[in-house]
Amino acid sequence: MNIGNLPFVVAALLVLFGLYTFLFKRNLIKLVIGITLIETGVNLFLVTLGYRTNGISPIYTFAPEAQKMVLPTPQALTLTSIVIGLATTALLLSFAVFIHRHYGTLDVRKVKELKG
Amino acid sequence: MTALTTHAPILLIALPLLGAFATPLVGKLGRGVRNTLIGLIVLAVAGLAALLAVDVFAASGVPTIYELGGGTFTFPLSGGQVPIRILFEVDGMSAFMGLIAALIALTGAFFSFSYWKERSGGNLYFSLFLMLTAGIFGMVLTGDMFNFFVFLEITSIAAASLVGFRIWRKQSQEAGFKVMAMYTLSGLFVLLAIGLLYGQYGHLNIATLANSIQGSLTDMIALGLLLTGLAMKAGAVPMHMWAPDAYGEAPAPMSAVLVANSQASLYGLFRILFTLFGVTISTGTMGWILIVLALLTIFVGVTMALIQSDLKRLVAFGAVSQIGYMLLGVGVGLAVMAARPEYGLVAMQGGIFHMLNDAACVGLLFFASGAVIQAAGTRDLNQMGGLGHQMKWTSIFFAIGAVALAGVPPFNGFASKFLIYEASFKLSPFLAVIAVLSSIMLLAVFVKAFQAAFLGPRSNASAHVSDPSPGMMLPMVALVLVIIVFGLFPGFFVDHIVTPAAKALWDGRDAYINAVLGG
Amino acid sequence: MRGLSSGFGMWNPIAWALLFVGILVVSFIVRSLGNKGYKRGTGQTKVFLSGNDEPEASNGLHVRGDHLYWGMVDGLSAYYRRVRAWHTGILSDYAAWFVGVLALVFVILVLVR
Numbered sequence: 001m002n003i004g005n006l007p008f009v010v011a012a013l014l015v016l017f018g019l020y021t022f023l024f025k026r027n028l029i030k031l032v033i034g035i036t037l038i039e040t041g042v043n044l045f046l047v048t049l050g051y052r053t054n055g056i057s058p059i060y061t062f063a064p065e066a067q068k069m070v071l072p073t074p075q076a077l078t079l080t081s082i083v084i085g086l087a088t089t090a091l092l093l094s095f096a097v098f099i100h101r102h103y104g105t106l107d108v109r110k111v112k113e114l115k116g
Numbered sequence: 117m118t119a120l121t122t123h124a125p126i127l128l129i130a131l132p133l134l135g136a137f138a139t140p141l142v143g144k145l146g147r148g149v150r151n152t153l154i155g156l157i158v159l160a161v162a163g164l165a166a167l168l169a170v171d172v173f174a175a176s177g178v179p180t181i182y183e184l185g186g187g188t189f190t191f192p193l194s195g196g197q198v199p200i201r202i203l204f205e206v207d208g209m210s211a212f213m214g215l216i217a218a219l220i221a222l223t224g225a226f227f228s229f230s231y232w233k234e235r236s237g238g239n240l241y242f243s244l245f246l247m248l249t250a251g252i253f254g255m256v257l258t259g260d261m262f263n264f265f266v267f268l269e270i271t272s273i274a275a276a277s278l279v280g281f282r283i284w285r286k287q288s289q290e291a292g293f294k295v296m297a298m299y300t301l302s303g304l305f306v307l308l309a310i311g312l313l314y315g316q317y318g319h320l321n322i323a324t325l326a327n328s329i330q331g332s333l334t335d336m337i338a339l340g341l342l343l344t345g346l347a348m349k350a351g352a353v354p355m356h357m358w359a360p361d362a363y364g365e366a367p368a369p370m371s372a373v374l375v376a377n378s379q380a381s382l383y384g385l386f387r388i389l390f391t392l393f394g395v396t397i398s399t400g401t402m403g404w405i406l407i408v409l410a411l412l413t414i415f416v417g418v419t420m421a422l423i424q425s426d427l428k429r430l431v432a433f434g435a436v437s438q439i440g441y442m443l444l445g446v447g448v449g450l451a452v453m454a455a456r457p458e459y460g461l462v463a464m465q466g467g468i469f470h471m472l473n474d475a476a477c478v479g480l481l482f483f484a485s486g487a488v489i490q491a492a493g494t495r496d497l498n499q500m501g502g503l504g505h506q507m508k509w510t511s512i513f514f515a516i517g518a519v520a521l522a523g524v525p526p527f528n529g530f531a532s533k534f535l536i537y538e539a540s541f542k543l544s545p546f547l548a549v550i551a552v553l554s555s556i557m558l559l560a561v562f563v564k565a566f567q568a569a570f571l572g573p574r575s576n577a578s579a580h581v582s583d584p585s586p587g588m589m590l591p592m593v594a595l596v597l598v599i600i601v602f603g604l605f606p607g608f609f610v611d612h613i614v615t616p617a618a619k620a621l622w623d624g625r626d627a628y629i630n631a632v633l634g635g
Numbered sequence: 636m637r638g639l640s641s642g643f644g645m646w647n648p649i650a651w652a653l654l655f656v657g658i659l660v661v662s663f664i665v666r667s668l669g670n671k672g673y674k675r676g677t678g679q680t681k682v683f684l685s686g687n688d689e690p691e692a693s694n695g696l697h698v699r700g701d702h703l704y705w706g707m708v709d710g711l712s713a714y715y716r717r718v719r720a721w722h723t724g725i726l727s728d729y730a731a732w733f734v735g736v737l738a739l740v741f742v743i744l745v746l747v748r
Contacts (some may be wrong), residue, residue, distance in 0.1 A: 015308070019730075022297075022301070022727070023730055023731055031726065032297075038301070042307050042311065049314060073320075077262055080266060087273055088269070088273060088296065092293065095280055096293060098283055102289055103286060103290075108725055108726050109725055111290050113286065113287050113290060114287055114290055114360070116724075290724075298726075302733070333745070336745060337745075340740045340741045344733070344737045348733055354736060355733045357732070398747055401747045405743065419711070419714070422704060423708055458642045459641070459643075462641045496700070500700070526648040526651055531646065534644070535641050542642075564703045572698075605648075606638075606639040606646070607638045607640070608637075
């Protein structure tokens with residue numbers, strides 16, 4: 001197995017751990033942590049896509065001549081995704097605060113007034 | 117006028133977005149100034165959407181490309197152009213979705229002006245509404261996959277905030293958390309799929325991706341992620357359970373815009389299946405997956421609606437069920453696309469026409485429900501009664517919306533459902549049987565709601581109610597006019613509005629690719 | 636107006652509406668040729684409830700929301716018991732359904748290709 005594939009494996013593991021946390025944990029904050037783990041895995045996957053072996057940062061100023069660069073587009077995608085993740089996590093956590101204020105509990109199995 | 121038409125795609129997104137950020141500031145000057153600004157913005161958006169639609173439908177099959185700066189698009193970048201290659205590619209289907217979004221935004225905004233007259237927090241509410249509108253237009257007009265994801269997340273955040281807007285009500289907070297969590301989950305899987313496609317081919321533009329795509333294993337995994345993620349966001353059973361919570365807890369005008377949001381995700385699904393992947397995948401399999409999801413959605417949606425005792429949750433389950441009809445029509449079209457029989461195009465026309473009809477009817481039902489709940493003071497159907505004596509016009513509008521949605525002639529719901537029934541019968545009679553039976557059961561569901569809310573003797577508790585103010589009645593009248601006009605002249609509208617959209621998906625893949633890559 | 640045509644049938648709502656109005660006119664004409672010995676306000680126009688009096692418009696006369704279709708819901712109760720139980724309000728179950736459908740779609744796509 002190619003050692004260069006390791007970041008992809010780690011990204012996949014992060015997504016799987018995040019999905020496990022989201023499906024099987026009971027505390028609302030742990031669900032949000034699960035979403036954050038999935039997000040981290042996807043961001044790692046996006047950044048790793050751009051890597052080229054022995055590439056340098058994609059900046060033209062003071063770059064050495066005839067040197068391979070890593071792709072800059074996935075880095076832009078990842079930055080956008082990180083900012084979106086910030087907004088969604090903030091919204092999720094504020095909803096969790098209000099749920100705790102109204103229901104008195106953070107157990108996802110007890111926050112089920114809207115059912116049926 | 118031509119400059120306005122050329123720049124329409126970017127203005128349709130920029131105007132609501134700027135309005136969303138300006139509303140909290142303008143709101144400090146007073147409610148009248150804020151309402152005027154928002155009214156002007158939605159009127160401008162509606163006009164631009166109509167202009168764009170006229171322009172794109174007249175171009176008969178050639179998509180319109182807009183690049184930033186508004187110059188003519190040339191594929192290798194020539195000097196003097198803005199070097200950002202995020203394109204907006206507007207073909208028949210995008211323009212049609214733009215019309216739907218414009219209709220719902222216009223009526224929703226004018227209904228909201230009166231609905232929020234005695235309530236506080238209007239500035240933030242309208243700001244979120246404009247952001248949601250901008251996100252919906254972005255999703256349907258863009259030609260770039262990552263741009264689609266960004267607008268998808270914008271609509272997710274705005275929609276979840278609107279669902280959880282009433283922070284004093286504990287069910288709203290629960291619904292808001294659930295909606296945000298599900299939307300984020302599906303958005304992350306969509307991003308994973310976009311990353312897979314980018315890593316495989318190096319492009320993010322839909323047309324260039326469509327040109328280079330083959331059906332390898334990675335592409336199939338990406339397709340599975342995109343299909344499930346976007347179908348979940350549209351509300352397909354069995355991933356639909358957030359939808360009644362969301363539509364039921366959002367403020368009444370916003371439930372209609374949330375339905376438009378689900379239809380925009382459905383548009384994304386169709387764009388990916390028909391244009392991005394197209395003939396490189398086994399369309400029979402994908403079509404049958406859509407058909408199975410559609411049948412489940414139609415049946416489970418309408419049967420669950422029958423046992424609800426909360427009025428808005430009942431209408432919400434009805435809305436979920438109608439998404440199934442759209443999936444059924446387009447799924448039948450996709451399943452037979454390889455052999456290209458005539459009824460495939462008819463099925464797609466039915467499914468796509470039903471998007472517009474459903475937006476109008478469900479919008480009308482949500483507005484009427486909002487008026488009823490405001491008058492009765494309760495949402496429970498077991499405690500309402502006798503409102504028809506005093507709220508005559510609202511009861512008539514509710515009845516028209518319900519009967520139209522259930523597919524009773526001569527309203528517009530029957531026109532689109534007629535196409536779906538006939539075409540799906542040709543594929544397999546079982547599909548048409550389930551569709552017709554569920555339409556009848558939908559009529560039963562709304563008879564229950566109508567009887568519980570409007571019929572019966574006058575109650576003492578609601579002695580002081582009357583029809584809502586004209587500000588709330590006029591958007592309902594506008595939607596009733598849309599329902600009646602589209603019902604009486606379906607042939608005209610199907611030929612001029614729906615067929616370009618259906619043809620853009622059915623055989624417009626080459627035109628879509630050639631518009632960007634040239635020849 | 637031309638009307639809407641699927642490949643197999645034709646739907647012309649203007650023709651339908653004209654036919655509907657025509658039938659209404661015919662039935663109105665037939666009704667107006669009616670019984671001349673018909674007097675309003677007497678016992679001839681009261682509602683017939685098997686000889687009983689019409690009850691007062693009190694509470695309990697109006698069939699409330701959930702009671703209207705109880706027979707149908709009761710008949711389908713086997714279906715409803717199961718499907719309503721699936722709609723727990725728990726968020727983890729929503730995600731479980733999503734992941735389940737995702738796995739199923741993957742299996743179908745990889746097998747068929």
